Amino acid sequence: MGTHYATTPFGRRSLTLAHVASQAIAKTRPPEKAVHKWNVFRAICTGKSRIGVSERALAVLDALLSFHPETVLTGDGLIVFPSNQQLSLRAHGMAPATLRRHLAALVDAGLIVRRDSPNGKRYARKDRGGEVELAFGFDLSPLVVRAEEFEAWAEEVHAEERALKLVRERITLCRRDIAKMITTGVEEGVPTRRAGQGPADWTEIHTLYRAIMARIPRSATRSELEPIAEELSLLADEVLMLLETHVKTQIPNGNESQTERHIQNSNPDSPIELEPGFPKKQGARSEPTSEPRRMPEGSYPLGMILDACPDIVDYAKGGIANWRDFLATAAVVRPMLGVSPSAWEEAQAAMGEVQAAVVVAAILQKGAAINSAGGYLRELTRKAEAAEFSIGPMLMALIGARKRDKKRA
Structure with missing residues (x-):
């Protein structure tokens, strides 16, 4: 006499075509296929955005997997049947209503399949030898069948995160380069207009730079950041070209000794006077450049x-x-x-x-x-x-x- 597993859920829960599809996928599981349950779980956690499940639902799935006695998922004994009370304890004391909601989310996402008993209870019927003959609860077979799919999604998420990290690094480098090159251009009086072309002054370049930076959203995706990174990169190249052109103009026959003397004569610690016509107050004493200025009285750190x-x-x-x-x-x-x-x-x-x-x-x-x-x-x-x-x-x-x-x- 063969075993018949229920297709429809118990009580007022409705049956959807997605549930039927999940049950059909579970039937395609090869009996000899085996997967490491925690490796599959980690792949699901990484690709949760693709699967469409929340962190709380994953906590319930973690609890369900803990009720399977083996580390490897294989064979026919893939149905776990904990009570809601036991499952709630292993899900860190989750409320019953919240637990039921996240169990339904796992079923809808095709991660588990309901195998409800005639009265809706979860239990296992054993034979005389003590082996489980028939169990009613949650079937973990979809995790075995879709293991490769979950791992592929996890790899895609890892690749997307790496690409996002790279574009953020690119923006950070461009931002640093542009800001410091603008500072150098202002300090050295580098002209920004050549042969009547180019920006009017460094203030215009700085305004353009700040306008590009203001378009960066607080929570940006890679597709949003890539065009901004491209604009910043082009702006950085243009600013660098202005500085290089000025250097070539100032030192047409530059060599290592001339460049070295130019660096030695500069004083990076001296205060910058951008307005030569602004008179200094009488009686003001210049502080020695080798001694840092102390915190002024009444100021914040x-x-x-x-x-x-x-x-x-x-x-x-x-x-x-x-x-x-x-x-x-x-x-x-x-x-x-x-x-x-x-x-x-x-x-x-x-x-x-x-x-x-x-x-x-x-x-x-x-x-x-x-x-x-x-x-x-x-x-x-x-x-x-x-x-x-x-x-x-x-x-x-x-x-x-x-x-x-x-x-x-």
Whole structure:
């Protein structure tokens, strides 16, 4: 007398064509085929987006696999029959209603097949020798039949993740190169227009760069990032060409000795003066370049400011290790943002040199959220003169926004 397994589920559960297809796939399993259950489970976890199951459903599948006594899935004994109470305990105390919902999701995804008994209970009938003769529960046969399919999906997901990682690395490298090359161009006074062609100035190049960066979504896919990476790569090549053309013009017969003397004569630690016509205040004493500037009185720690405004580091010539580096970098960023010398002078007079530089870093960090950097700085200057502005809440808001973005990512 042959064994008949039920085709339809017990109770009010309906039968769908997808369930019929899963049962048909389970029947095609060769009796001699064997797979490692945990290898299949890892492949399913990797390719869960292709399969259409959630992490909670995978936790239930993990619990179901733990009820199969062998590590290898093979032969006819592939039906597990735990009660909902036992299954809930192994699924980390999942609620009964949630458990039933995720079991249904596993069945709909074709990972398991229901083998319901006449009364809907899960149990096994054994023969006189103690061997399981007939079992009612969940059939794991689809995992054996579709093992190669799950592994192929896992490989595709791994390849997609690797491609996404590569394009992100490309964007990071282009971003670093463009920012530092723009800084060099501003510091060295490199012309951007040749024979009446090219961008008007470095501010225009920086505006184009920030516009490209503003198009990057918070949770971007590879297809969204690839065109942006291509645009950044082209922009980086164009900026590098400007610098190389300037170097060839300055040193037409350049050799190693001339290049070496040029590097030795430069002073990367000296403050950058982008506005020669701006008079220095009388009585100001220059600090020695070998000694880093201490934290100004009443200011926030430099590490906290860089945590709130990390984008300014991209414009530093050799990183920001002290306040002198920070102030020099802010002097480079200020004209790129379109802040006029008069607005900058008023901000320094109202806030102080350090706080004005911090505000510039904050404006850079906010990016496209500020339409006019110069107008925004003048408004903050007016509030500072009226004692209505404090830089602390601005830094806290930026740090909080970065933490929220990391959580969303």
